[in-house]
Amino acid sequence: MSKRKLSRQQRWRIEKIQAERARRAEKRGDQDAEKLAAGEYGPERQGRVTAHFGRTLEVAPADGGEPVRCHLRANLEGLVTGDRVIWRAGQDGSGVVVARGTRDSVLERPDARGQLKPVAANIDQILIVFAVEPEPHANLIDRYLVAAEATGIAPVLVLNKIDLLPANGGSLRALLARYETLGYPVVTTTTARADGLDALHARLAGRTSVFVGQSGVGKSSLIDRLLPDEQLRIGALSEDSRKGRHTTTTARLYVLPRPATGAFQAPLADGALIDSPGIREFGLTHLDEGQVAEGFIEFRDLLGHCRFRDCRHRQEPGCALLEAVDEGRIHADRFASYRRIVDSLDET
């Protein structure tokens, strides 16, 4: 079969599918309009998307209660987990989403073709999980921080498995102190003690968070402890797995239950966790050299102050960054890390 013929056939198929989709969407739109006009839907309510499967969404009512399966009005596209929406309840227990609220933040991931797609919205903080074992390199922490800074979402460093920390704190404590000096919040955790997650609970309260970090640092263990309601998670998973390969891209929002014990029990506001395998693998993708430099927060005030406008901060005279390194205002390790990350961009 010739290439041309194949592509014509493909085009015909695609057009047919699109026409069918448009027809269905129109029909659904007409039905919606009729139902909305006939008062078959209740009043407008606020909610938040907890999961999405194509054009079907799960929406948690803002005023509490079980999530409701909703479909989208024909003119709404591209909603993701975490989106704030206006929805109306139908008479059959399902609902319709009629509007999307503005987003505070969006987390994007490359899809199968390498194009960035939003996967979750309205995230307040990215929890970068590290552990005493496997021991993190400063460079790895910096990579995550740069990636987080590029999203505009606040990063938080979580050092897990502190039960394995030597009595004097070891070199890791010193490393993390450096990041605290830069202004990054650091939380330490252990799943080995009942009170090991107290500081984390406090950090999660009232915010929407995602966990990222390299394999083996304890993300699953932490999340299992935060969401002890196994049924909830297993139910969500089996539902996702029916969708086959979509599992990796479908993010789910969990409202965190209040901790049953501990000092934080009463005053905590509800927190939420958005999780998916794709989000956990979040790392350094699609950044250019400028974004990497911006991702080092102590560089920011200096950028644009080098003698040469196109300074690459290597050995140029009058480089504001190199001067700051010489004077100790930028830590030499952080600068070395910056260079390593930039060099790795050239390789890809």
Ligand SMILES: Nc1nc2c(ncn2[C@@H]2O[C@H](COP(=O)(O)OP(=O)(O)OP(=O)(O)O)[C@@H](O)[C@H]2O)c(=O)[nH]1
């Ligand atoms: N000593 C100690 N071990 C822990 C702690 N938290 C988790 N672990 C162990 O570390 C190992 C890895 O934990 P996981 O929760 O699977 O790590 P993960 O980050 O989810 O790893 P991936 O699923 O590969 O991304 C397991 O054997 C856990 O039991 C902790 O606080 N202290």
Ligand SMILES: [Zn+2]
């Ligand atoms: Zn420079």
